[in-house]
Amino acid sequence: MKDIRLALVGFGNVGRCFAQELRGSYARALRAAGVKVRVTGIATARHGLAIDPNGLALYRARRLVESGRSLEGLGRGRQPGSVRQLIARVPADVLVEISTLDPRHGEPAISHVRQALNRGLHVVTANKGPVAFARGALVALARRKGRFFLHESAVMDGTPVFNLVERCLAGCQVIGFRGTLNSTTNLILSRMEEGLSADAALAEAQALGIAEADPRNDVDGWDAAVKGCALAAALMGATVAPRAVSRRGMGRLTAGEVRRALREGARVRLVVRGERRGGMVRVRVRPERVPLGDPLVGAGADNVLMVETDLMGEIGIVERGSTVDQTAYGLLSDLLRIVREP
Ligand SMILES: NC(=O)c1ccc[n+]([C@@H]2O[C@H](COP(=O)([O-])OP(=O)(O)OC[C@H]3O[C@@H](n4cnc5c(N)ncnc54)[C@H](OP(=O)(O)O)[C@@H]3O)[C@@H](O)[C@H]2O)c1
Known part of the structure; x- marks a missing residue:
């Protein structure tokens, strides 16, 4: 079994649904692809940040955020003080960017994606900001780094829109x-x-x-x-x-x-x-x-x-x-593409 470590930037409706399904209905698809997934970092705006190299307790993370509490205390080892620090330090293979859309500028999501690609992580996102404002530059950066920048759930949730045109x-x-x-x-x-x-x-x-x-x-x-x-x-x-x-x-x-x-x-x-x-x-x-x-x-x-x-x-x-599950599925389908086409 190959080990894949994920860092989530954003832990709202989509992030929590994705985290729940990783331990639920996605486990079979991931096992069939020969991978075991651990979430080693989570960043939010108002609910704190946490890193655990062994994998964060996702059920507890969801419970904390859903009851308005902070993720701080959930991590192990030296903890980041900002999202930037989390992206710089988290032991991860893939950054999942699912923070709030800024329709005027696409930030800070574009900076999150750029920083992660520069660090050599793959990036999967449901946030359409980076795709709309900076797709060309981000795809080029990903290619230079030999990594993926995938965004199937940015439009029509997990419905294969980008894959349909690109691949079919x-x-x-x-x-x-x-x-x-x-x-x-x-x-x-x-x-x-x-x-x-x-x-x-x-x-x-x-x-x-x-x-x-x-x-x-x-x-x-x-x-x-x-x-x-x-x-x-x-x-x-x-x-x-x-x-x-x-x-x-x-x-x-x-x-x-x-x-x-x-x-x-x-x-x-x-x-x-x-x-x-x-x-x-x-x-x-x-x-x-x-x-x-x-x-x-x-x-x-x-x-x-x-x-x-x-x-x-x-x-x-x-x-x-249109449900949050369909958006979370788009993240899974991008993740499986990374696993299958390394
Ligand atoms: N919901 C859908 O069905 C759907 C469908 C397709 C695409 N999307 C896209 O997916 C993304 C997430 O959607 P959502 O429904 O999960 O949104 P949400 O429920 O509003 O959650 C957003 C999450 O991002 C965090 N966040 C905001 N600004 C941040 C920052 N600067 N750094 C780190 N974390 C930050 C928030 O932290 P706090 O919790 O502390 O505020 C929250 O955890 C959005 O870009 C949205 O457009 C959503």
Whole structure:
């Protein structure tokens, strides 16, 4: 059995779910791949940091954070005083970057990823900030270091979006994409169709753990804009800054408009589009009336992405529902790729 040591930066909804599954349903897949996983370090913003070279007690770590207590005291040996120190010192093979998204600058996650790659760690992330703002440079750095920078769960949770295009569409060029990629607004809009208020639907998304830490980033279209830029970077090789996205959120939509659209045969969804025009790739986020029957029409928190290619026409992929488990699965699938393709 090969031993793989993980350091987690961020131990929120995704981190705790991932940690739980490492000891639960992921154990079989990891065993089958011939690996034994230990989490040797965890960093948070307000719940402390801890390193244990032998592996942290994950159940205790979850209990501490879930009851609002600090991880300090859980570690063994010399403990780090900052996230930077943890990344510099933790005995680890892979850094899992799952801290809060900063949609304006992508920091400090980009610095976490860069520091870990420079140190010779692989990096797996669900944080779309580093992908949207700095994917080209981070992939190049990872290549120079002979390491992986993988981010399958940054868009559509664990649904294979980046892997689909990179690994299954050999020879194709992506001309454009359109998607309903923000689970929170998908859920809110579909609950508004059923007569629920936007506030009550947002509370449901928060209870499910799928809303961003600051849910204004969902409602105002920032999360969708950053995802659009991450897709533009990975699928189309284009650098588009999230602030350059033509962005309109769902803030001004009323329940009346949403229900009227449904009566008239359409669902209102926050749609992100990327298209190449001339030499430029443009990304746009808008509430749109999507006709019933269009593949973009999902139900509830469903995410849908349609990718237009030169050789394979338009293809699509749907994520039924959207749960934190699906995001955690994306981290596992990236981890297994590192194990299988060293
Ligand atoms: N939830 C989902 O379904 C989902 C889906 C796809 C992608 N993502 C992405 O995955 C990431 C994590 O999401 P989440 O739902 O787990 O978020 P979350 O519940 O808000 O947790 C964020 C975690 O990051 C920590 N953190 C924040 N700033 C930090 C910093 N500067 N250094 C170290 N740790 C820091 C927080 O510490 P404290 O606990 O001390 O505040 C917390 O442990 C985000 O980037 C999100 O966009 C989430």
